Amino acid sequence: MGLPAGANLEILSPAEMAEADRLAIAAGPLDGYGLMQRAGEAVAAVVLARYPAASRVHVLCGPGNNGGDGYVVARVLAEAGVSVAVWAEGEPRAGSDAAIALARCRLERRPLEAFIAEPGSLVVDALYGAGLSRALSGDAARAVEIAAGLSVVAVDLPSGVSGESGEILGTAFCAAATVTFARKKPGHLLLPGREHCGEVMLADIGIRNEVIEQVAARTFENEPELWLSNFPTPAVDTHKYKRGHVSVFSGGPSATGAARLSALAAARSGAGAVTVLSPANAMQVNAAHLTSIMLRKADTVEDVQEVIGDRRPSAFVLGPGFGIGDKARDFALAVLARKRQDGGVEGLVLDADGITSFRNTVSTLSEAAGRPDAPALIITPHEGEFGRLFPDILGDKKLSKLAKARAAAARANAVIVYKGADTVIAAPDSRAAINANGAPWLATAGSGDVLSGISAALLAQGMQAFESACAAVWIHAEAGRRFGPGLTAEDLPLALVAVLRELVEARQKVPIG
Ligand SMILES: NC(=O)C1=CN([C@@H]2O[C@H](COP(=O)(O)OP(=O)(O)OC[C@H]3O[C@@H](n4cnc5c(N)ncnc54)[C@H](O)[C@@H]3O)[C@@H](O)[C@H]2O)[C@@H](O)CC1
Numbered sequence: 001m002g003l004p005a006g007a008n009l010e011i012l013s014p015a016e017m018a019e020a021d022r023l024a025i026a027a028g029p030l031d032g033y034g035l036m037q038r039a040g041e042a043v044a045a046v047v048l049a050r051y052p053a054a055s056r057v058h059v060l061c062g063p064g065n066n067g068g069d070g071y072v073v074a075r076v077l078a079e080a081g082v083s084v085a086v087w088a089e090g091e092p093r094a095g096s097d098a099a100i101a102l103a104r105c106r107l108e109r110r111p112l113e114a115f116i117a118e119p120g121s122l123v124v125d126a127l128y129g130a131g132l133s134r135a136l137s138g139d140a141a142r143a144v145e146i147a148a149g150l151s152v153v154a155v156d157l158p159s160g161v162s163g164e165s166g167e168i169l170g171t172a173f174c175a176a177a178t179v180t181f182a183r184k185k186p187g188h189l190l191l192p193g194r195e196h197c198g199e200v201m202l203a204d205i206g207i208r209n210e211v212i213e214q215v216a217a218r219t220f221e222n223e224p225e226l227w228l229s230n231f232p233t234p235a236v237d238t239h240k241y242k243r244g245h246v247s248v249f250s251g252g253p254s255a256t257g258a259a260r261l262s263a264l265a266a267a268r269s270g271a272g273a274v275t276v277l278s279p280a281n282a283m284q285v286n287a288a289h290l291t292s293i294m295l296r297k298a299d300t301v302e303d304v305q306e307v308i309g310d311r312r313p314s315a316f317v318l319g320p321g322f323g324i325g326d327k328a329r330d331f332a333l334a335v336l337a338r339k340r341q342d343g344g345v346e347g348l349v350l351d352a353d354g355i356t357s358f359r360n361t362v363s364t365l366s367e368a369a370g371r372p373d374a375p376a377l378i379i380t381p382h383e384g385e386f387g388r389l390f391p392d393i394l395g396d397k398k399l400s401k402l403a404k405a406r407a408a409a410a411r412a413n414a415v416i417v418y419k420g421a422d423t424v425i426a427a428p429d430s431r432a433a434i435n436a437n438g439a440p441w442l443a444t445a446g447s448g449d450v451l452s453g454i455s456a457a458l459l460a461q462g463m464q465a466f467e468s469a470c471a472a473v474w475i476h477a478e479a480g481r482r483f484g485p486g487l488t489a490e491d492l493p494l495a496l497v498a499v500l501r502e503l504v505e506a507r508q509k510v511p512i513g
């Protein structure tokens, strides 16, 4: 995926970052120590800018290169006149970059086991970064406790946070700011790691974009730059069907609200026409609540085929309030059996009951979605629903949330939107994005229905499945975050408006091509 220059949205696993370090060193001009020097200087600059009044700075240095960065920080701060104490755990390996950094840092070193810190002092955590290989224990774990009441600036990652998964190994520092290098790592965005990082600041240590490109990362931070150039904006001479037609399947008479929420979100998100497809016995109740949104009866697979033939909807939502069972499976498979090309169906967003209906038959779904020219499939599970479709993947303790979403996408031939406070969007071609702009206000009934409507609207307007899902997740989260306390799912469709306006305006500034 070509990102706009300067977007820096690639997320590198610790292994990919180590590869980037190696390639950068091989390409020069900086050697390993040169990169470390830049890294340490960047952290020191943050400390000086953010904490000019800190009475004392305690730098905790581990045995590896993270500790090496720490020795650079300590030296630069001391040279700037700051009162610095260095507390060390382990010895850098002879000949390593960290050993060079230690040799150049002439400050007294005290053992970490003796670490104490006065109130008002600042802690720089340079114990472990990308190389964290086991749970924090002993003196490092004790240092976490001592630092608990103090401001902490973490070097690369708070020690104890897995850069790969965001999991906490044993215990971990809670930083006010984390300075990382070149690109973010999954552990900065996945929970609970994200919560331990505080503000994540990206420092340029001289690893050029061409080097990052060589690593060919497949994971990205979900920000508008990732998909803005594909974001739909209507042409002057458009008409309503050109803007995409979304159909949302409604549940029975006592469960129609979810589909209407989804439909309204689709309409707000730019679909020119939206139809609620309702069982006959729920037509009255749906009709009583719909105005601009159209309504049509769909009780059988034949009804669905007819809708597709007559009205040519380009994307469907199936699941919110729909009910679990054969009907959901049959309808979903009927949609997926259509062709995508030549004005066919672009895609299906399978949510809620639609997901649960495939609990024991996920292979039927993946076969249907894997057929050449099948409509795109986007599945939007929260953790419970994810576990119903992919129990073995959910239960695999070796996999991060990112890896789980990726494995599920490959198995299901679908874009998986694995929801939560750290939603991961993964495509069958192994691309993935991690979303971090949400807020807990979004945890409200019906919020997911709105998300599926946004995704379908973007699909219907011609956005590719992965990009639609990424854009929908970001827009939904942004609207919820900005609205804040008091948010109900009913508020979300209107709250999208300001976010969409900004995106459309930003899109118009992106060069075409
Ligand atoms: N040249 C480079 O590769 C650069 C590396 N940089 C820094 O280097 C770091 C990675 O360095 P390393 O790969 O040396 O890894 P770390 O310094 O993160 O840790 C590795 C060392 O810690 C030990 N260790 C790991 N977990 C432990 C635990 N829980 N308890 C006790 N010991 C533990 C390992 O056995 C190993 O000795 C990055 O996070 C970054 O801060 C930066 O200086 C930029 C340049």
Ligand SMILES: Nc1ncnc2c1ncn2[C@@H]1O[C@H](COP(=O)(O)OP(=O)(O)O)[C@@H](O)[C@H]1O
Pocket: 352, 382, 419, 420, 421, 422, 423, 438, 439, 440, 441, 442, 443, 444, 445, 446, 447, 448, 449, 450, 451, 476
């Ligand atoms: N703590 C949170 N922070 C940010 N987003 C959240 C949080 N909790 C839930 N969300 C988002 O809210 C939506 C909830 O969807 P879902 O669980 O399907 O709810 P519902 O079925 O009630 O609509 C998802 O998009 C999810 O990512």
Ligand SMILES: [K+]
Pocket: 066, 125, 126, 127, 128, 129, 154, 155, 156, 157, 158, 159
């Ligand atoms: K650290």
